[in-house]
Amino acid sequence: MHPKNVHNQEYDMEALTVSYPELSSYIFQNDFRKTTIDFSNPEAVLHLNKALLKHHYQVANWNIPEDYLCAPIPGRADYIHYLADFLAEEGIDNKSIKGLDIGVGANCIYPILGARIYNWKMTGCDISLTSVKAAKANVNANFGLNNFIEIIHQPDPGHIFKGIVTPGTYFDFSMCNPPFHASAEEAKKASLKKLKNLGISGTALNFGGQANELWCNGGEALFIKRMIRESIAFKTQIGWFTCLVSKKENLPKIYKQLTKLKAFHKTIEMAQGNKKSRIIAWKF
Incomplete structure (x- = not known):
């Protein structure tokens, strides 16, 4: 993880329960005498998030609708x-x-972290009215966030920037955590594999997620290629376009699209434990 990331170490469950006592109901000692939670339990994961946000980011009131991405x-x-x-x-x-933030989701995590860590002014948009309503509620429920964060509904799922980036507006960057998977079945298989790697038995999507949050036709590669094509029209209004790329095998397709459209681009490598991902950044 990034050296500035406060989550570089194992979770301090004792400190988290002091900040958020409700977490204590989900904590237990595993066979290795390690204090932890059941990561296959969506409710336990939700309360861990609540504890982390309250303890580290002064976000005391945060919630998401049932079955939305945690x-x-x-x-x-x-x-x-x-x-x-x-x-x-x-x-x-x-x-x-x-x-x-493209696809802010009900959780509104990226704008919250950007505002709390770096005092960035953030705008989040989403095609889901339910997500927009929940994201706005999370912003308004926590002191000071509404001075830094604006949430906007994208009424046209056929567009990414159009209708959001209006004349006269400028952003230093855009960011996106795109739907990774090409189908619901693919998303379920990935979740089961993740649980297995953690040594956990389970059949549920432990972090939840609606269709538009987890998968789309063509998966992340096609989504990012769409984003790149549309970004040309907004090259003077967004300084750097960025997007998370989960699957390394998608990079050649993305690079090909960027080269075709004569975009200058950079790749930022990231790693969380054994998981490797990267951010693709481009401009014209």
Whole structure:
């Protein structure tokens, strides 16, 4: 993980339960005498997120609708930290940064972390009205966040930037954690594999997620290629377009699209434990 990520170490369950006592109901000692939670239990994962947000980011009131994506905080924080380093290297003043989160989700995690860690002004958008309503509720329920975060509904699922990036607006960057999978079945298989790697038996999507949050036709590769094509029309209104790429095998297709459209691009490598991912950043 990024060296600035406060989640670099194992979770301090004792400290988390002091900040958020409700977590104690889900904590137990495993066979290795390690204090942990059941990561196959969506409710336990939800309360862990609540504890992390309250303890580390002063977000005391946070919730999501049932079966919506409960985004793992450590990996989301990594994207924010690596993005901050990248923007600094590009000479962008961290004190006045404005960012756009494509597909903010009900959890609103990226805008919350951007605002709390770096005081970024963030706009989040989503095609789901339920997600938009929940994200707004999370912003309004926590002191000071509404001074940094705006949530907008994208009424046209056929577009990514159009209708959100309006004339006269400018963002230093856009970011996106796209739907990784090409189908519901693929998403389920990936979740089961993840649980197996953790040594956990389970059949549920332990982090939840609606269709538009987890999968789309063509998976992440096609989604990112769509994003790249549409981004040309907004090249003067967004300084850097960025997107998380989960599957390394998708990079050649993405690079080909960027080269075809004559976009300058960089790849930022990230790792969380054994999991490797990367951020693709481009501009015209």
